[in-house]
Amino acid sequence: MASFTLHGIPVSRGIAIGRAHLLASAALEVKHYLISEEQVEAEVERLQNAINRVHQELQAVWRELPADAPAELGAFIDVHALILSDPMISEMPLDIIRSRHYNAEWALLTQIDELSAQFDEIEDTYLRERKNDIQQVGERVLKVLTGTASTLANLASSPDSTAHMVVVAHDISPADMLQFRDRAFAGFITDLGGQNSHTAIVARSLDIPAAVGMYNASALIAQDDWVIIDGDAGVVIVDPPPVVLEQYRERQAKQVRERKKLSRLKKTPAVTLDGTEIALLANIELPQDCAAALEAGATGIGLFRSEFLFMGRTGYANRLPSEDEQFESYKTAVTAMKGRPVTIRTLDIGADKPMDTAEETAQNPALGLRAIRYCLAEPQMFMAQLRAILRASAFGPIKLLIPMLAHAFEIDQTLAMIAQAKAQLREANRKFDPQIQIGAMIEIPAAALALPLFARRLDFLSIGTNDLIQYTLAVDRVDHEVAHLYNPLHPAVLFLLSTTIAAGAKAGIPVSVCGEMAGDTKLTRLLLGMGLREFSMHPAQLLSVKQEILNSDLTTLVPKTRKILRLMEADAINEAVEQLRTA
Template identity: 70%
Template structure:
């Protein structure tokens, strides 16, 4: 067959070459038929039995997790068990059978479609992609109902031409991933997903190349097709020529050699050629991610997204994680970092996030009741989290980061809530660090334009560039129609960054970047030359950024940096960035 190339979203690093194995999911397009009144309870029982069987399957998979399995797999299986036991999935379809007389499959898909529509309204990319959890759980139930459960072949592995298995699927659930542990596989290709899908998260944790969001790859690729995944470029080459395979094998060997070389930098401080030290921190989503942060030599955790604890929970406040649950999770991360700072961002969810499935009627959720706005409206939820974070501070170096602050009263009320949490712990005789530092995320243009009220009352700043770009350029990051307008080097963005780092420097407080720009090696030299001394990023990217810093002389970049900040010509900005990146400096 003729060779062709597919372009998708790169979610991990590296190159792999192998044969395609198509993973066929249970079709969500099921039979639709009405049942007679006397068949209703039998149909209800059929669905209940299928749900019970999947519960047993998931629990069995969890129990059989090998000791070397990525910790994310266990966490995702826990989420799937929770989703399956949630009344929104375990009981609502039964009501549909009883009231509408739908067959079990139709009732289940009807409910899943309704829940999926609610998740489509979510602005936050990470939480929006949790829709896949519900769909994957439902598909497992459908497989039992329809008798279409599948298994991956156990005999696949390395053939005479060193071709490993590359999994090609519409999407891959964590439960399906459990089947891979006995199979030789080297890459993932999926039609759906984004940077925060399960495939993305697990592939990064395993260090396996993956490209997602390809649209219809599973229809275009055939079983056993030769594939090349270039996950740096987000490219999948189908049926490549022998010459192209040989060229990519050479590139693959070079990348492996480079990666081994980078791993030797683990204990090397990130100090520029002119003697300026940069703190490289890790972004984490699960307590277990702290282990990976330590393995690459991170100076600490610059952003612990606490949303994972609230993920997959719907309904009333009673179903939210308890203080004890949260405390144990934060404590685990703090202890794993062995005294290095751990910055925990308070809950960044709201009316557009799936804490309560009844709250999805907001017209523009990106501008609605989210982050600190939600927490101040729900003080008991906020207070519970603050108590848990403060308790964890007794076990290490903890910082509290408040998202989406824009008003003076939000700062004052947040600090008052922290003081209240401290007083309650004192009264209860529970230990905590009274000197825990409190910072603000700068992600709303109003915050960047009114920095004096932030630097006077807070201990540090952290710039969330993803949201700052979204709000400054009036672009919904979730809308592919305007995705091409998302520009992290727009003059307005660079001006806001410069204003923030200048204000923090004058006030003598630290300022970090924890958004996507911090992990973009094309921008590393510009950011450190602008004055940023703390960059927080996914752990896997950290060694490469460190290497770039070790080859940089900040003093010799000042002229180019000033030119970039003075110009409003996008083309000139890009030319200057390319020149800055290619500049080589003599070592002393």
């Protein structure tokens, strides 16, 4: 067989080399047929029994979680259990069987497809990719219905038992990931997924090379094919020639050596060659992620995405997490960080990511009622979150971060609601930090261009580069037709970044970057040269960024960066940034 290359989305660094192990998709084997009236209740019972069995499987997986399992796995299994309990999954397919006389598999798939289509309309990339969780739950039930629940039965037949296994699948659920922990699991390749899919998050937490969004990889790769995953580039090479295989083995060995060196930097302070201290913080989705943040040497949490607490509640619009439930999560995070600051972003959800997937989505959701706009329109929900965060601030340093602010009245309304939440807690004799710091996400160009509004009212700023780039360039980077236009080094983006950092320094308020640019080592020196002194990123990226900082000298970076900011042509900017890295 001739060698060929596939291109997908890089989500986890490193190189994996091994034999392909294909996981078949149960959805591909499903038969569609109509049943008679007399068969309806028997078919309903068959589907109910399959759902109950999957519930038992998930409970068993949860009970057997190894002590060293990443915290993400347990949380994602909880999410899958919630989805499975949702009436949209546990009841609607039964109604389809009764009303349309579909067989159980067909009814379930019909409902899964309908829900997936609704999630496709969601603008936010993280939430849009939650449709994969619904599909993974459906796949698990289908495997019970079709009798194909064992996914690793043919692993022992691999002709080379010493070769590491590279799992190839249409998609992989977090629960299924546990099956590979005690095996020679080198990496994985999936047709579905993106930067924020659970598959990607688990890959980063396990520090396993992965390439997702490969479209038809599971159809093109054959069982036991030799494959190479270049996790840094999102490239998969199938049946590589011997010379290519040898080159990648050398690169793999080099990366292993480099990672061992990086691990020695955990307790080294992040200080540039000229003596400037830099704060390196971690982004988390779950309180349990704090362990990975501390292990990587983070000096705090720069972004706690609180919307994860609201996930997995499809159809549960009237069952939002209570104030007490949120408080326990925030308290868990702040106590885990042992005195290091935890920045909690208030709910970043809205019309484009409805609490109930049956709700209509906005025609242009990215510009609609989302984030702080949604929270101000739902004051009861927002007040519960504010009180929960304030209560947790009694147990350690918390900073409150407000997303998508653009107008002075939005800031003033938010501050008034925070003051009201404080008053309610005082009346209830609840402890909180009365001096809690309040900051704004700078992710709308209007905010970056009107910084005095923010500097006069708030304590700190955090630049969300993902949305700032999207809004500045009017590009949805997960839309493959325009993704090539998404460019962090566009001169307009660099202007907004540099002026925001400079305005913060002038006003004497801290500025951090918590978007993907913060964890990109190719851009570390550029951001340092702009004056950035606080980076927040995924814990797995922290040591690589620290290494860049330790080798940087601001006395030479600052003047070079000023020259870059005067450039307008893409080629010139790219070349200058590359020279900055290698200088």
